[in-house]
Amino acid sequence: EIDKKIEEFSIQNNSPILSIPGISHFSGTSILAELGDISNYSKPSQIIKFAGVAPLHYESSQFNAQHTAITKKGSKYLRKTLYQIILPVIRHNPVFNKYYQLKISQGKGHRCAQGHCVRKLLRIIYHLLKTNQQFDPQLLR
Numbered sequence: 001e002i003d004k005k006i007e008e009f010s011i012q013n014n015s016p017i018l019s020i021p022g023i024s025h026f027s028g029t030s031i032l033a034e035l036g037d038i039s040n041y042s043k044p045s046q047i048i049k050f051a052g053v054a055p056l057h058y059e060s061s062q063f064n065a066q067h068t069a070i071t072k073k074g075s076k077y078l079r080k081t082l083y084q085i086i087l088p089v090i091r092h093n094p095v096f097n098k099y100y101q102l103k104i105s106q107g108k109g110h111r112c113a114q115g116h117c118v119r120k121l122l123r124i125i126y127h128l129l130k131t132n133q134q135f136d137p138q139l140l141r
Helices: 002-013 025-035 042-050 075-091 094-105 109-133
Strands: none
Touching: 002 025, 025 075, 025 109, 042 075, 042 109, 075 094, 075 109, 094 109
């Protein structure tokens, strides 16, 4: 019953996020609920930081880390939702699949490549919500 109401709400809301292949009504609504009003963010990096998926840079006077983690500061619910949906997005969306394969071919691990795809997805979500456009894979690089 709750799932049906969430689906009805997302259909009424008609969010451009739902036009991305691999994102369901439930996960799209969850992302929208966690992000809140898009006008609170002036650039995509703010959403990336809010989700806690920004790269963590560690360096001291003579040390600069080669492999870094994500910050994990921010909304753990948004981060969890994004990591749950990124595999279906990679599987059903040729643009993300190509980007994922590029990161793997560059020597990145599976989780690292997923993190890159999550950040790309957040930048796309930011643009779609700001411009209120539907997802078009032809416009992506």
